[in-house]
Amino acid sequence: MKNSLYFDEVSSESFIKETSIETGSVGFYNLPEQKIDKILEFAKSVKHKNVVVIGIGGSSLGAEAIYSFLNSKNHYDKKLLFLDTTDPIVIENRLASIDINSTLFMIISKSGTTVESISILKYLDEKRKFDRDNLIVITDKGSPLEKFGESRNLNIFHIPNNVGGRYSVLSVVGLVPLAVIGINIKELLKGAKELKERFFSEKDNHILAKKSTYYSKISEQYSSNCLFSYSEVFRGFNSWYVQLWAESLGKKQIHSTMNVGLTPIGLIGPTDQHSFLQLIMEGKADKTVTVLKIKDFGTDISVPDISLPYLEKLDIANNIKFADLINLQAESTIEALDKIGVPLDVITLESIGEKSIGELIYYYELLTALVARQLDINAYDQPGVELGKIILKDKMAKS
Amino acid sequence: MKNSLYFDEVSSESFIKETSIETGSVGFYNLPEQKIDKILEFAKSVKHKNVVVIGIGGSSLGAEAIYSFLNSKNHYDKKLLFLDTTDPIVIENRLASIDINSTLFMIISKSGTTVESISILKYLDEKRKFDRDNLIVITDKGSPLEKFGESRNLNIFHIPNNVGGRYSVLSVVGLVPLAVIGINIKELLKGAKELKERFFSEKDNHILAKKSTYYSKISEQYSSNCLFSYSEVFRGFNSWYVQLWAESLGKKQIHSTMNVGLTPIGLIGPTDQHSFLQLIMEGKADKTVTVLKIKDFGTDISVPDISLPYLEKLDIANNIKFADLINLQAESTIEALDKIGVPLDVITLESIGEKSIGELIYYYELLTALVARQLDINAYDQPGVELGKIILKDKMAKS
Secondary structure, three states: OEEEEOOOOOOOOOOHHHHHHHOOOOHHHHHHHOOOHHHHHHHHHOOOOEEEEEOOHHHOHHHHHHHHHHHHHOOOOOEEEEEOOOOHHHHHHHHHOOOHHHEEEEEEEOOOOOHHHHHHHHHHHHHOOOOOOOEEEEEEOOOHHHHHHHHOOOEEEEEOOOOOHHHOOOOHHHHHHHHHOOOOHHHHHHHHHHHHHHHHOOOOOHHHHHHHHHHHHHOOOOOEEEEEEOOHHHHHHHHHHHHHHHHHHOEEOOOOOOEEOOEEEEEEOOHHHHOOHHHHHHOOOOEEEEEEEEEEOOOOOEOOOOOOOOOHHHHHHOOOEHHHHHHHHHHHHHHHHHHOOOOEEEEEEEEOOHHHHHHHHHHHHHHHHHHHHHHOOOOOOOHHHHHHHHHHHHHHHHO | OEEEEOOOOOOOOOHHHHHHHHOOOOHHHHHHHOOOHHHHHHHHHOOOOEEEEEOOHHHOHHHHHHHHHHHHHOOOOOEEEEEOOOOHHHHHHHHHOOOHHHEEEEEEEOOOOOHHHHHHHHHHHHHOOOOOOOEEEEEEOOOHHHHHHHHOOOEEEEEOOOOOHHHOOOOHHHHHHHHHHOOOHHHHHHHHHHHHHHHHOOOOOHHHHHHHHHHHHHOOOOOEEEEEEOOHHHHHHHHHHHHHHHHHHOEEOOOOOOEEOOEEEEEEOOHHHHOOHHHHHHOOOOEEEEEEEEEEOOOOOEOOOOOOOOOHHHHHHOOOEHHHHHHHHHHHHHHHHHHOOOOEEEEEEEEOOHHHHHHHHHHHHHHHHHHHHHHOOOOOOOHHHHHHHHHHHHHHHHO
């Protein structure tokens, strides 16, 4: 991963020591060093053709982000699907697309009481009684879902207690489904570990500089961060980033009653150059931009060296690889945004591989934790979603 | 379509007369009344199994929005695909998923000189020389692409001159591909026409009230509008809305040099209840919310009346249809947001059908036009994207 800053670096007061202390109580920091033997052993034993994750929010977005990134060439033998909504159309379509008899289901819920996921579990259990051969459970130790799993003699994987849902992709929550379909989770963790080491050994202060800049300007002017990702393979990653950023950074401050927040916006280039870019260029100057790129797309298809009558002016693109064309488009956007003074940074991944996405995931978790501390908010809770849950329970009881 | 407002109606000074005058020069207003005989005749003649649209931004987002909404049950005989990016991975994967020999391609570009689309056209033309049997052209009269089409004796459909790209979905840009795969475009236009008539006969002032509220508060506080759509079938519609809103409403004012803008944010429920909702509830109070719902999902699957050991508390959802569950979730979000004073309105579509989406499309085009006039900006240009295009040309010439 290569990072470029398009703003002056703010001298970064040492957050690193304080962050080191937090690693004692917040679990995600230490996931790169976890033992994965049991996961690998289980993955090897799975012979099913399809894997379906039943999980919503933090229980599915992370694995979806990594899978859709790495499966860009549709090259895995097993198919991975997600039942991540109560939308009946999605439930019916996704189930219709697979043979349910050669499918391993995984129910993932940290609390073990997520109404969406348990309702889908029941819907499926009625069709084909679940047992050890077709369902596994991933949940907190001691949850009601764990006890259900024990009652059916299922394989159970425990989520570390101190790892929150949206920070759990590098725990069993993400690793188990990903390993089962054949993704190299060792390399994934290696990428995360390298990023971690660069940060704690102070060899990479890109994250600190971003944290300081975005924070120092937020109160004055910049309330949104656009992640402008130049490839469709990032669509899942964008959704993961939106959850991480929105749910971690929209909060009341710890030492005041003020509401603060940074709004995440996920964009895909070049499509959104023909859409959202106009607003960044000429709307209110309240947005910072992070451009996310891939150096090596692993494909050489290019614009052929031919002329079409009356379209000769477009021959300017002849012989350019499409991978280079999309990156030239990214660079043009960067140059245009920089010209008008939009706070800007660029992340370039080496390739579409496990190590690159592992680095990127850890980079964003770390950045979010640092920004939250600077904003004086708790990055790990989500009190604002409780009211809706209470109202829903009431409505369900009455219906 | 049913609309509910959760804020006091602002007495609406008559914008209707002014808007009537605009219908003389701005083309999208009059699309519901266009003649479609030629489109229907052409659609009937197409025997290909697949249709691929080569087009980006306004040339593809509209048809994609309608197709992904209506194709929720994957029930059309023909498959519709979009080549809407220079991303080599997308180009390779989408082409690999179809038999190119039973495919009708449609190149859509208003200017006729879109570098992304023409480059893809050349890539395909090298593989299999295009002719009248496998390619049609949709473009402005007199464009270089029209002339290319004439040189190959292709079928050509003209985009009305005074209809801009992002307002063109109800013109040939959207109607031709949609009609070819079997969508009832007559019903689509009927929905648009009914909405139009309700507005101009002053029987529906929901749009005016929204325009006034969003505008009257924007300068003080609310800079973003979240479209919280409760079904995955709206994912394409959300992208269309984001383009329409961002590219139309992020501008310098006409009678000043001030930059203004409203930031569109597309959300999908219930997924984003486990993500973005926290930020709306407890972040900076700078967001208005529009909840988009479907009354009749056309499917009856429900949570079965069974108990799972240790999970009996979740029996609260038993016997509830998933379609009702997702709508209860929407109503819970509405109630929670209303409780904390978020400016809010609700749009409920009757069903997943042509008429409903036609209404919705026209509703948003009209709303955007009204908000733009109130903001004193030109809703129909996009000067902010030109700089990036100039830089790209320069970079391509040098590469």
